[in-house]
Amino acid sequence: MLLAEVARVSREVGETSARSGKTALLAELFAAAPAEEAALVVSYLAGRLPQGRPGIGWRALAQETPPAAEPTLTVTAVDEAVTRFAAVAGAGAQAERRRILDALLGAATEAEQRFLRSLLGGEVRQGALDAVALDGVAAAAGVPAAALRRAAMLDGSLPRVAAAVLAEGAAALREVTLRVGQPVQPMLANTAKSVAEALAALGPCAVEEKLDGIRVQVHREGDHVRVYTRSLDEITGRLPEVAELARSFAGDRFILDGEVIGRSAADGRPVPFQEVASRVGSRTDVEAARRTLPVVPYFFDVLVAGDRVLLDLPVRERYAELTALVPEEFRVGRLVVEDPAAQAAEAEEFWTRTLSRGHEGVMLKALDSVYAAGRRGKHWLKVKPVHTLDLVVLAVERGHGRRTGLLSNLHLGARTADGGYAMLGKTFKGLTDEMLRWQTERLGELAVEDDGYTVRVRPELVVEIAYDGLQRSPRYPAGVALRFARVLRHRPDKRAQDADTVETVLGAT
Numbered sequence: 001m002l003l004a005e006v007a008r009v010s011r012e013v014g015e016t017s018a019r020s021g022k023t024a025l026l027a028e029l030f031a032a033a034p035a036e037e038a039a040l041v042v043s044y045l046a047g048r049l050p051q052g053r054p055g056i057g058w059r060a061l062a063q064e065t066p067p068a069a070e071p072t073l074t075v076t077a078v079d080e081a082v083t084r085f086a087a088v089a090g091a092g093a094q095a096e097r098r099r100i101l102d103a104l105l106g107a108a109t110e111a112e113q114r115f116l117r118s119l120l121g122g123e124v125r126q127g128a129l130d131a132v133a134l135d136g137v138a139a140a141a142g143v144p145a146a147a148l149r150r151a152a153m154l155d156g157s158l159p160r161v162a163a164a165v166l167a168e169g170a171a172a173l174r175e176v177t178l179r180v181g182q183p184v185q186p187m188l189a190n191t192a193k194s195v196a197e198a199l200a201a202l203g204p205c206a207v208e209e210k211l212d213g214i215r216v217q218v219h220r221e222g223d224h225v226r227v228y229t230r231s232l233d234e235i236t237g238r239l240p241e242v243a244e245l246a247r248s249f250a251g252d253r254f255i256l257d258g259e260v261i262g263r264s265a266a267d268g269r270p271v272p273f274q275e276v277a278s279r280v281g282s283r284t285d286v287e288a289a290r291r292t293l294p295v296v297p298y299f300f301d302v303l304v305a306g307d308r309v310l311l312d313l314p315v316r317e318r319y320a321e322l323t324a325l326v327p328e329e330f331r332v333g334r335l336v337v338e339d340p341a342a343q344a345a346e347a348e349e350f351w352t353r354t355l356s357r358g359h360e361g362v363m364l365k366a367l368d369s370v371y372a373a374g375r376r377g378k379h380w381l382k383v384k385p386v387h388t389l390d391l392v393v394l395a396v397e398r399g400h401g402r403r404t405g406l407l408s409n410l411h412l413g414a415r416t417a418d419g420g421y422a423m424l425g426k427t428f429k430g431l432t433d434e435m436l437r438w439q440t441e442r443l444g445e446l447a448v449e450d451d452g453y454t455v456r457v458r459p460e461l462v463v464e465i466a467y468d469g470l471q472r473s474p475r476y477p478a479g480v481a482l483r484f485a486r487v488l489r490h491r492p493d494k495r496a497q498d499a500d501t502v503e504t505v506l507g508a509t
């Protein structure tokens, strides 16, 4: 299929405001895509490259290249060029990359160049596009969107499932199941303001300790254990003690969901999140890092046990399975509340005790709820003493004085209903020297425009922000701004589409 077709539909989708109109345009294109190119076409329209981020800087993309007069470029040819680009290494790499990019842009018409620049630069608005692309595939294949969404979550790749369902119809969906060794998007939680509010919303539920560490999904098949992060990256090699422990558990085939934390050698209290994050992030000399900060996983869910997929079992039954596999000392602390009215005081006491042990808060889970992979549902509710927001960095200002040479003052945005972002304020508070160095490097990679003072970036980096409330402000697009915002931590483990929406921000305060 010609890239021109993809670029045209992408433009038309952008110009159409009704969701049904967007879906129809995409469905027509997907139905017309040849089987061997369907995955690529879906991927491009969801704003993604199968190669991930090939590291093409905005300066390289901004360079003018004379366009081709006629469209001849196919999506397969684009894919091959990006693969070559991503593989270039060693001496002369920069010139070779330039050559590949010039050849690619030179083979594209003006309209195709525009699309390529946004695709390669990661500038296509992702969150909304993913969902719209999914609707388009469902309509083209004649399958329910919900069934397709679930299959894509289980498989981990919408383009792959899309290609199968476009070729084989609904039958392909039945074949998608959870497989050991294939990570699945974890279930996420919503926020409640208090334990009482969460109990009222959920009814019979489990109240669990909310540990502040790194989410891990542990897959075991015989002696093979793999550990994945929340963003589905494999980190087995960095956490040898987790793999060793999983090998010691009763079953020899399972998928467990849990949180890894470190404990202080002196008093056993949990160490700050940053220390665990830096331990998990360190790839070199894992053994030395392990001696400095050994970590322990605490599990709270099980998704596969033996040859059974447990996602559709309710919490109470999954927990019984977890109990059979994982010894109590490696499960999160938990209180079962069958009767919220009678056990309210007990639940409050569990919350107080959990906080006094140095944990972040509690997580309440409806006892009859299933595991909704990849969803931020209403069946898991977290309660924390300090309310925080996850916001996306839209731009950053260059520092001055002691911060000269560093990217410092962050422009923070919440997601809007149309797939964009509304800026809610700026802050440089709470950033340690190490965080400043880290964000300068990361935001440098995400830069798309630089006027010498403010660097606009691709909206990808999520930061966790504490704040004292909202104030009216006509200068900001949502009509409100954050008061006393400060950065608690960077959240490279989160995607922009996991960030808070303007709606939740307004509802939170």
Ligand SMILES: Nc1ncnc2c1ncn2[C@@H]1O[C@H](COP(=O)(O)OP(=O)(O)OP(=O)(O)O)[C@@H](O)[C@H]1O
Binding pocket: 186, 187, 188, 189, 190, 208, 209, 210, 211, 212, 213, 214, 215, 230, 259, 300, 332, 363, 382, 390, 464
């Ligand atoms: N008992 C628990 N059950 C589920 N998740 C837990 C538990 N204890 C700790 N967690 C962590 O809490 C996270 C769920 O909260 P949420 O979905 O809001 O993600 P989050 O935004 O990363 O959380 P937060 O920002 O509050 O740390 C999980 O991803 C997991 O890492």
